[in-house]
Amino acid sequence: MSSEPVVSETRVLAIASHVVYGYVGNKMAAFVMQAMGCDVAALNTVQFSTQTQAIHLPSHSRVAACFVSVTDPIPGNHTGYKQFKGTKTSAEEISHLYTGLKQSYLTDFDVMLTGYAPSAEAIDAIGTIARDLKLRASTKAGSFFWVLDPVMGDQGELYVGEDVVAVYRNLLRDADLILPNQFEAELLSEIKITSLTTLQDALATFHKTYRIPHVIITSIQLSNSPSTISVIGSTARADFSPRSFKIDVPAIDCFFSGTGDMFAALTVVRLREAVKGANLSGIKSWISSDDVDAKDLPLAKAAEKVIGSMHAILVKTKEARDQELEGMSGPLGVMEMEEDSEKRLVLRRTKAAEVRVVRCLEDLRSPRTDWKAEALARDEDAEGQEVKKRREQVLEKGEA
Ligand SMILES: Nc1ncnc2c1ncn2[C@@H]1O[C@H](COP(=O)(O)OP(=O)(O)O)[C@@H](O)[C@H]1O
């Protein structure tokens, strides 16, 4: 494993959550990008005590727009801590903070990375910032690239208001790369992904209808194999049809928090590197022709490295967590209040592991090279090729 070069001179505006404890949102993304040599300006959309995302509050109990104070117990499935406190940044505050940057002429960002935002209004405000940055970059013939992680939910459950979906759909046209998970891709494309064909249809919708040049669906269950996570990426061809690839990764039997943010941050770094720091905006400047095979796309090369780092770090996180949990199977009374018991209680209750990112800098910088992209065919293509092969065999036999 050779040490990888880090990206220099990349200025990123990162808009996502802040948590006091743990590694999700900007706590994860800003750390990763800074560790890899980027200058990061972090604008926080919430300030919470801990991760919360996987807590699925029913719509009627969703908390007020500006202040959150949730106490134990929270009903339903959750993978985060059962309680959290904190505040949400309003749309006005987000715009105000950006105005502050503009007034000081501090808007020369190469990339904007956006993650979780707490309301439709806040997401709208983020869209306005993206458009403004794009306009400013274009008037100076500069480069600007918006990586949009449309954080809305997972595995069939929304953890934002229903009004957020339409707001994201309105913003898609301005994004350069989107990073939905399977559920978010289905919500945005309005296509249920059940096969390679429907997957390609969803990708085609992003490219053709929304004119998004690049898409990575960060996790998808395509086959019936629960032991594999597929990462699917696509860069549009000149006619906006998908040119897609797949990278299969073994699923680790553990829930992690912050993996979406880690994936996004590493993608920013590795994509800049894959195009050798070139202007990311204007797909033509760094993808010369339609002949480039899907598996050789800069997006695919970047994704291979992203996964190479992530998988190594997640394996180590799981090992460390297993060690911590080892020997904790004895009875644990809620009344045991000494520090160790409290910690054990928290560990047991919290299903989502905090990724050990700060302890694994070497894995961030020198990704493993085990995961390779392969071009993705459409079901129909595969079927068509099978039919063609059989026809050729019949013809050969006939001629013989
Ligand atoms: N249990 C897991 N096993 C292996 N890899 C995982 C696991 N959970 C997350 N990942 C990695 O994290 C990436 C992003 O995860 P994903 O669940 O799609 O993020 P999110 O839904 O938070 O946006 C995946 O592409 C995969 O590489």
Ligand SMILES: Cc1ncc(COP(=O)(O)O)c(C=O)c1O
């Ligand atoms: C407040 C909060 N909690 C938890 C998460 C979990 O993140 P992930 O979906 O990447 O695991 C996020 C992600 O942005 C978050 O903002």
